[in-house]
Amino acid sequence: MEYLHAQTRNSGSLILLADDRGMVLRTLGDSDFLGRAERVALMPGASWHERHRGTNAIGTALAEASPVVVHGAEHFLDRNGFLTCAAAPVMAPDGRLLGVLDISGDQRGRHPHTFGLVRAAAQMIENRLFDARHGDALRIRFHPLAEGIGTVAEGVAALSEDGWIVGANQAGLSLLGLCPADLGATSIARVLQLRPADLDDWGRRRGGETMPVMQRTGNRLFVRVEPGRGTIRVAVPRTPDAPTDALSKLDSGDTKLKFSLDKARRVIGKPIALLLQGESGVGKEVFAKAFHDAGPRRAKPFIALNCATFPENLIETELFGYVPGAFSGARKEGCPGRIRAAHGGTLFLDEIGDMPHAQQSRLLRVLQEREVVPVGGGTAVAVDFVLVCATHRNLKAEMEAGRFRADLYYRINGLTLVLPSLRERNDFAALTARMLREMAPDRDVSLSDALASAFAHYAWPGNLRQLANALRTACALLDDGETQIGWQHLPEDLAEELQHPPRSPVGSGPIGSGAEAPAGESLEQLSLAAMVRTISASHGNMSEAARRLGISRNTLYRRLKRSKRNQTESACAAGPIRAVGFD
Numbered sequence: 001m002e003y004l005h006a007q008t009r010n011s012g013s014l015i016l017l018a019d020d021r022g023m024v025l026r027t028l029g030d031s032d033f034l035g036r037a038e039r040v041a042l043m044p045g046a047s048w049h050e051r052h053r054g055t056n057a058i059g060t061a062l063a064e065a066s067p068v069v070v071h072g073a074e075h076f077l078d079r080n081g082f083l084t085c086a087a088a089p090v091m092a093p094d095g096r097l098l099g100v101l102d103i104s105g106d107q108r109g110r111h112p113h114t115f116g117l118v119r120a121a122a123q124m125i126e127n128r129l130f131d132a133r134h135g136d137a138l139r140i141r142f143h144p145l146a147e148g149i150g151t152v153a154e155g156v157a158a159l160s161e162d163g164w165i166v167g168a169n170q171a172g173l174s175l176l177g178l179c180p181a182d183l184g185a186t187s188i189a190r191v192l193q194l195r196p197a198d199l200d201d202w203g204r205r206r207g208g209e210t211m212p213v214m215q216r217t218g219n220r221l222f223v224r225v226e227p228g229r230g231t232i233r234v235a236v237p238r239t240p241d242a243p244t245d246a247l248s249k250l251d252s253g254d255t256k257l258k259f260s261l262d263k264a265r266r267v268i269g270k271p272i273a274l275l276l277q278g279e280s281g282v283g284k285e286v287f288a289k290a291f292h293d294a295g296p297r298r299a300k301p302f303i304a305l306n307c308a309t310f311p312e313n314l315i316e317t318e319l320f321g322y323v324p325g326a327f328s329g330a331r332k333e334g335c336p337g338r339i340r341a342a343h344g345g346t347l348f349l350d351e352i353g354d355m356p357h358a359q360q361s362r363l364l365r366v367l368q369e370r371e372v373v374p375v376g377g378g379t380a381v382a383v384d385f386v387l388v389c390a391t392h393r394n395l396k397a398e399m400e401a402g403r404f405r406a407d408l409y410y411r412i413n414g415l416t417l418v419l420p421s422l423r424e425r426n427d428f429a430a431l432t433a434r435m436l437r438e439m440a441p442d443r444d445v446s447l448s449d450a451l452a453s454a455f456a457h458y459a460w461p462g463n464l465r466q467l468a469n470a471l472r473t474a475c476a477l478l479d480d481g482e483t484q485i486g487w488q489h490l491p492e493d494l495a496e497e498l499q500h501p502p503r504s505p506v507g508s509g510p511i512g513s514g515a516e517a518p519a520g521e522s523l524e525q526l527s528l529a530a531m532v533r534t535i536s537a538s539h540g541n542m543s544e545a546a547r548r549l550g551i552s553r554n555t556l557y558r559r560l561k562r563s564k565r566n567q568t569e570s571a572c573a574a575g576p577i578r579a580v581g582f583d
Helices: 002-008 031-039 057-064 113-134 170-176 196-206 246-250 255-266 284-293 312-320 337-341 357-369 395-400 406-412 428-439 449-457 463-477 492-499 523-537 542-549 553-574
Strands: 013-019 024-029 068-071 083-091 097-106 138-143 155-159 165-168 210-214 220-226 274-277 302-306 346-350 386-391 415-418
Touching: 002 013, 002 024, 002 097, 002 113, 013 031, 013 057, 024 031, 031 097, 057 068, 057 083, 057 097, 057 542, 083 113, 097 113, 113 155, 113 165, 113 170, 138 170, 155 170, 165 170, 246 255, 246 284, 255 284, 255 415, 274 284, 284 302, 284 346, 284 386, 302 312, 302 337, 312 337, 312 357, 357 406, 395 406, 428 449, 428 463, 449 492, 523 542, 523 553, 542 553
Parallel strands: 274 386, 274 415, 302 346, 346 386
Antiparallel strands: 013 024, 013 097, 068 083, 083 097, 138 155, 138 220, 155 165, 210 220
């Protein structure tokens, strides 16, 4: 940071270091800019995570795990529009995201070299971290140019004794075509045309010498081997063991669901609340139970409460319990409540978005103090539980409308996972086969070809719950000896919908429906409409909208500007101009 400050001194800028949660740890900069920065909380102790500030360089660099520039009005919050910020993530040698280095200044003094400067500084830090972590290991340094070895742009990788890549900097991963998940699971022989058995000898006899080596892709790299204290043994092909916990049983091959399963697995056993979002019926409680069964508290209670099924006057006593005689009709021995019942285990609060406001305040107090006071008073009882919440509502919108407490939202939003709807999943056939095996374990049940096709093209508004109910009913209606489900085994209303599906608008049709665009609308107009809808659904958070659309933030900005320009040109050709805005 001091090095960067020396390079940017008297330019009206600020150097910042933030941790992996977006919390600013330290700042260093020119005094004339520090005061302005502090007025927008650009100072130590403030969070610049995207969920708190929207699009900004620190939060967006964390979200995208890549360097980013956010300039002027590209900031989500208007009050931050005077800033121009360049940020680069700092990665550990094992691929973990450690934090963010950032240079911020007045947007009127923007300089294009700032982006390169902060990226180079982050690379310098990563290379020093790599040397500190793998200084005793056999290492290779490489670059497409021989002159690039020894510079900040070089790739470096550490190898295990049997020739597997166990660490690398970001440049190294990029040059080898790898990602952090490949570390520890990829042999050097898979990416470079050399024998692992020769590496150690090469390093000892020809240490410091740069040699050309061909990649398996056909590209050439110049490589320098630095010997470690161990020796290299010929690598034997191996594959990392697939998880075999309760969460893995939910994996039928869908990419989105697997991503959520992997993220959930990383917070098991840690004091991090889990928030599951998704449409009704996507299996949020099943996911929560699997999360509990995969963790160290699996032998302890899993207590579930659906906040939408209890009236306001009952949910309080169900959740917090009550003392004897607390109200008319109360049991004489009182009731411990669901929170106390979950002590030592997991408390699952389904449809928490429907919890009454008064009970939200009481729950927040329990989460803060880790103790519960039953209705009617009495002694506070200490509680220890893992919290998993679920909702089909948009809690951010509920919070902004005043229907959900902001402080409770940030308490339960430790890790948010959005479970895909059934029509979004790409594992329908495997999922159906798994369900049928579970429902009819004594025989090999399958769907008829016609029914399998109809199932795959149906929108499934009730998601997994609806599919499971349909399959369970069909299995019950099978005659002895029957193994194939046909139309006659389905409820009549579902069979009618499957055979005569309602016509769906663009973007909401069933799986693989191939619904056509409305006549007269071009592909660009439909693309623009989709972008505007997604931005609105993301409440103006451009980074969130880009992630939902599956494109980068810069691509989203570029496409919006191009569409706006094309519409304006068309309007000019047609007559009076109609303003098109993107708020």
